[in-house]
Amino acid sequence: MWKWLHPYANPETTYHLSDRVIPWFGWLSGSLLTIGLVWALLFAPADYQQGDSFRIFYLHVPAASLSMGIYLGMAIAALCGMVWQLKLSDAAVAALAPVGAVFTAIALFTGAAWGKPMWGTWWVWDARLTSELVLLFLYLGVIAINNAFEDKQMAGKAASIIALVGVINLPIIKYSVEWWNTLHQGATVSKLGKPAMSLEMFWPFVVCFLGFAFFVATVTCIRFKTEILLRNSSRPWVKNLMLEQAK
């Protein structure tokens, strides 16, 4: 496996790999999101308690679970960067943070817009909402630190530390609805075994979720390319590539 992975520690190989997968991820994301959102907004049944406000679910839940998934990915990249001193890991951390921040913001915003009609309030300082807000601040911290240092290597190290320390927040978000009394409802989809929802609602959710996941992959690859270029701008392969593209 190491032999197979080894070439991808080389920025040039990885740059071209991301370049190649972007159109595939992009098209997958576009078509899955079109199918999923039309299904979710027009054809999925309304909830027996929440009526059509339930349709916010198809954006809120994928955004929230991806906001945590992206953080986990970012933290793993940070760990690899610290253990093996891979410069590409720093680029991955820097590429993932803004994407995660946007998904966290969407989760928080749609949660507020769903909470207002269902709970009667836009916001409460309870465990689930507060820990998700902390997640947003962690992302913003990683972004700010990456931008604060002129020296990319130092920035990467500092950002990785924040990213790793923040991992403690993930189980807190995940289990907040079980550990504390909260307005937020418990898990609907991720219960082990059968999901606690009807299949007519479950399948459009799966399609939406995959669509958003491929969206994350597409945007992350674009940002990853940028970060690789910025960190290798004086290498011969970047120079040759730029000259080729300028033709």
Next chain:
Amino acid sequence: MQFDSITAFLDMGGYGFFVWLSFGFGLIALLTLVLQSKSALKRAKSDIAKRIVTEQKQKLAAQQQNNHR
């Protein structure tokens, strides 16, 4: 199809404002992210290209100065 008319679809059983507020925000946020990511890549490429051109010019100028001596 869960809705009889466009109006019913937009109304979302009375929750129209909240549903469209959510999806509107999501759409704007994701679009902004894509456009910003693409323009950042473009900017990085053009910055690097500019630097290469400047470096080449400097090299050329240095060579010419050497030739005059």
